Each structure stands twice: as C-alpha cells, then as structure tokens.
Amino acid sequence: AQSVSQHNHHVILSEAASLELGCNYSYGGTVNLFWYVQYPGQHLQLLLKYFSGDPLVKGIKGFEAEFIKSKFSFNLRKPSVQWSDTAEYFCAVTNYGNNRLAFGKGNQVVVIP
Amino acid sequence: EAQVTQNPRYLITVTGKKLTVTCSQNMNHEYMSWYRQDPGLGLRQIYYSMNVEVTDKGDVPEGYKVSRKEKRNFPLILESPSPNQTSLYFCASSLWGGTLAKNIQYFGAGTRLSVL
Numbered sequence: 189a190q191s192v193s194q195h196n197h198h199v200i201l202s203e204a205a206s207l208e209l210g211c212n213y214s215y216g217g218t219v220n221l222f223w224y225v226q227y228p229g230q231h232l233q234l235l236l237k238y239f240s241g242d243p244l245v246k247g248i249k250g251f252e253a254e255f256i257k258s259k260f261s262f263n264l265r266k267p268s269v270q271w272s273d274t275a276e277y278f279c280a281v282t283n284y285g286n287n288r289l290a291f292g293k294g295n296q297v298v299v300i301p
Numbered sequence: 302e303a304q305v306t307q308n309p310r311y312l313i314t315v316t317g318k319k320l321t322v323t324c325s326q327n328m329n330h331e332y333m334s335w336y337r338q339d340p341g342l343g344l345r346q347i348y349y350s351m352n353v354e355v356t357d358k359g360d361v362p363e364g365y366k367v368s369r370k371e372k373r374n375f376p377l378i379l380e381s382p383s384p385n386q387t388s389l390y391f392c393a394s395s396l397w398g399g400t401l402a403k404n405i406q407y408f409g410a411g412t413r414l415s416v417l
Contacts, residue, residue, distance in 0.1 A: 189360075197341070222405075231391065232344075232408040278343060287332050287351070287397060287404055288359070293343035 190215045190283050194292035202300050203271055209264040209295045211279030221262040222280040222289070223253055232278065238262065249273070271301045303328045307392050307409035314382055315417050322377045322412050324392030331397035332404065333375035334359070335367065337388040338411075344391065350375055351397050382416040389413050 191214045201207065213219065223235040236247025243255040253264045262279060279292040305326045314320055326333065334349040336359075346359030350369040364386055366378040375394075379386060390412045395404040 194343075224408075231410045234405055237405060280344075287395060287406075288346060288349060289334070289344075289393075289406055290346075291336075291344040293341060 190219075190281055190288075190290040192279055192281050192290050192292035194277075194279055194295055197293060197295060199295055199297045200300065201269060201297070204268050205299075207264075207266045207269045207273070207297065209277055209279075209297075211262045211264065211292060213260050213262070213279075213281045213290070215281070215283055217283070220282045221253075221255060222282075223247065223251070223262075223264050224278045224280060226276045226278065226294075228275070235264070235277070269297075269299045271299050273297060274299045303407070305392055305394050305407050305409035307390075307412050309412060310410060311413050313415045313417065316383055317381050320379050320382060320414075322379075322390060322392075322414070324375045324377065324394075324409060325373050326375075326392075326394040326407070327373065328394060328407070329372065330394040330407075331372070332406075333369065333392065333394045334406070335365070335375070335377045336391045336393065337361065338391060339388050347377070347390075382414075384416045387414060387416045 193212045221238040224232040225235045226232050238245045238255045246252045251266050255262050277295045280289045308323045331352045335347040336344040338344045345361045347365050348367040350356040392409040393406040395406040
C-alpha cells in the first residue's frame with residue numbers, strides 16, 4: 189500500500205522566512221500528487237497538484253512544489269511566508285489504478301508575526 | 302455552489318448509541334469517501350465508494366458502516382460507537398476517471414464527534 193512521509197511535524201517560523209516542507213511517498217509507479225492545506229477550524233483545501241508535465245507546479249497563495257521522480261518526493265515551498273499561512277499542510281498521493289488518497293501525517297506550521 | 306455537505310458539524314454521544322453522519326454532494330461525482338483525522342496521524346480512509354451500490358473498505362473500517370443508495374449521498378454509520386471513535390471526520394467526493402484518474406477530491410467541512 190502507498191505510504192506518505194512528512195517530516196518535522198511542527199514548524200515555527202517568522203514572517204518573511206522561507207518555508208520548505210518535505211514529502212516522500214513509497215510507491216514508485218505512476219502517481220498523482222497533492223498538497224492540501226487546513227486552516228484552523230476549517231476543512232481541507234487543495235493547495236496544488238501534480239498530474240504530469242512540468243515537475244515544478246505552482247499553486248495558490250504563492251506556494252509551489254517540485255516533483256522529483258527519482259527521489260519519490262514532492263516538496264512544498266514558499267519563499268516568504270505570512271502570518272495567514274499558519275495552518276496544517278498535508279501531502280497526499282493517489283496510486284495508479286484507483287482514486288484512494290494516502291495522506292501524510294501533516295505539518296503544523298505556525299508563522300509568528 | 303459546488304459543495305460537499307456534512308451533518309451534523311458537532312456531535313456528542315454516549316458509548317453504544319447508534320449514530321449516522323450524513324454526507325451529500327451536488328457535483329454529480331461518482332467517487333465518495335470518508336476519512337478520520339486524528340492528531341499526529343493525519344487523515345486515514347475509512348470507506349470509499351466508486352459509484353452507487355459499490356463500496357469498499359479503506360484503511361480503518363472497523364466499527365463503521367456505509368451505504369451508497371443514491372449517487373449524491375454517502376452516510377457514515379456507527380452502529381455502536383466507542384470512545385476510540387472520537388475524532389474529526391471528513392467526507393470527500395470526486396469524479397471517477399478510471400485508471401489514471403486526474404481527479405481532485407473535494408472535502409466537506411468536517412464533523413467533530415465525541416463519544417463519552
């Protein structure tokens with residue numbers, strides 16, 4: 189079964205700092221990759237996705253992610269965070285052949301003004 | 302407005318008292334799914350459905366039941382809730398594209414359940 193790893197569960201940083209969250213998955217075949225964001229008290233919202241093509245994908249709110257197939261990774265980045273980026277971030281992967289999302293355990297990001 | 306609607310949003314119950322959490326989507330999606338979210342564990346899939354009358358177990362199905370009698374609805378049933386089912390539950394839906402499904406799952410607002 190597909191498994192997804194996210195490291196550094198709790199991240200605290202100051203406004204304007206750069207953010208990078210790592211995501212690694214286990215299944216080496218064809219996958220779809222997602223980052224979801226959950227703001228405090230809210231439901232999950234799609235931040236960005238990768239299906240095929242350019243491995244550097246851009247999402248909403250200045251986030252981007254890079255798919256590196258050889259490393260089974262899909263890391264999320266933002267050059268300069270804002271207080272409003274305080275949220276929990278989840279990496280998710282679907283396997284070839286089904287639509288089942290496997291989630292990582294999430295990164296709780298706190299941005300200090 | 303396209304949305305996934307869950308009810309209730311908050312529920313407190315006691316051990317053993319049957320309950321149902323409803324989920325409805327208005328996007329004509331084939332695929333629907335239930336997840337539970339627990340601190341430090343992320344989201345884990347409970348059950349999913351690829352279409353009407355087609356359901357299957359996810360990663361943590363014990364203690365839960367589902368049904369898919371209509372395309373838009375996918376209720377989650379706890380026949381005899383226990384305290385370890387205290388959690389935040391999310392319903393999601395998407396199109397179902399088959400083998401290389403380029404489908405995005407849309408999530409409901411969540412149901413916070415406490416079982417005493």
